[in-house]
Amino acid sequence: MEEKVPRVKLGSQGLHVSKQGLGCMGMSFLYGPPKPESDMIKLIHHALNSGVTFLDTSDNYGPHTNEILIGKALKGVAREKVQVATKFGITTNDGNTEIRGDPQYVRSACEASLNRLGIDYIDLYYAHRIDTRVPIEVTMGELKKLVEEGKIKYVGLSEASASTIRRAHAVHPLTAIQNEWSLWSRDLEDEIVATCRELGIGIVAYSPLGRGFFSSGVQLIHSLPxxxxxxNLPRFQIENIETNKAVFDRVTEMAARKGCTPSRLALAWVHHRGDDVCPIPGTTQITNLNQNIGALSVKLTQQDMAELESYVSADVVKGERHALMASTWIASETPPLSSWKAD
Known part of the structure; x- marks a missing residue:
């Protein structure tokens, strides 16, 4: 198949990825039962053949099973043809979640991910969430060593504060920040976007379709397994859904005028936020993957962008973007390096 999705530079450290990536979490984790392995491998191969070569996973997805799935899908695929992003830091023991960024854990997590993925190096390795007990300089120091050893190529953070990003970047240059960014999740625009652009850090947008809401609106909520x-998401609760349904209806009307689907319009909006932005919509269906690729051909004017944003302003959308805002360590800070006493 002829390549449809162009490659772009992500950040300023040398990483090139497909302009749109593939979030793989839902294949194995959180979005209902794990999907059939053979179907997901076919989907990944279809993505690669379509030019979507930037695959996003985490050791937390499953846990572990999503990385194993990706590893199976990549058997026989030329290593230079794919960019693998994975993450460390979220651990679950006996139902309790803990965030870890201590050096010993960072190293052991990296080596375990390499083994599950069956690859010699990780293209982009993120701290999935920020350990607020460990100075970010300490976590980054170990990641820098892993880069020097060739186990990872590039480093990223997810849901860190602007000041944490600056401190991390001073230890070893960051290539990407991964945050939720969609028409109805825009808190990173307050500080994170400007900080990344000042420092030459790329922005990877997860859940760019509002966790599927901009694909099918209220229908999605009624069809969830x-x-x-x-x-459990606040925006999908009965007390908020009528207001949010009206948002989807307005996006749908504009999509009809533009001659595309609501999902393509919402995804195109993310693409139009800048050449340094790479959305990673997830899917478990080849038809949806093709639909997402089609967003790259949707052209929006500044007037279109402003109109869309007026539909989905913060005072219109009802409900927080996550069920457990405090537990997602959003915009996390860490203690000063001077406070750290290594074991």
Whole structure:
């Protein structure tokens, strides 16, 4: 198949990825039961053949099973043809979640991910969440060593504060920040975007379709399987859904005028936020993957962008972007380096 998705430079450290990536979490984790392995491998191969070569996973997805799936899908694929991003830091023991950024854990997590993925190096390795007990300089110091050893190529953070990003970048240059960014999740625009642009750090947008809401609106909520974490999201609760349904209806009307689907319009909006932005919509269906690729051909004017944003302003959308805002360590700070006493 002829390549449809161009490659772009992500950040200023040398990493090139497909202009749109593929979030793989939902294949194995949180969005209902794990999907059939053979179907997901076919989907990944279809993505690669379509030019979507930037695959996003984490050791927390499963846990571990999503990385194993990616590893199986990559058997026989030329290593230079794919960019693998994975993450460390979220651990679960006996139902309790803990965030870890201590050096020993960072190293052991990296080596375990390499083993599960069956690869010699990780293209982009993120701190999935920030350990607020460990100075970010300490975590980054170990990541820098892993870069020097060739185990990882580039480093990223997810849901860190602007000051944490600056401190991390001073230890070893960051290539990307991964944050939620969509028409209805825009808190990173307050400080994070400007900080990344000042420092030459790329922005990877997760959940760019509002966790599927901008694909099918209220229909999505009624079709979610048991065990799907989205059932707990504040924006999908009955007290908020009528207001948010009106948002989707307005986006749908504009999409009709533009001759595209609501999902393509919402995804195109993320693409139009800048050449340094790479969205990673997740899907488990080849038809949806093709739909997402189509967003790259949707052209929006500044007037279109402003109109869309007026539909989905912060005072219109009802409900927080996550069920457990405090537990996602959003915009996390860490203690000063002077406070650290290594074991």
């Amino acid at each position: 048991e065990g799907d974490v989205r059932k």
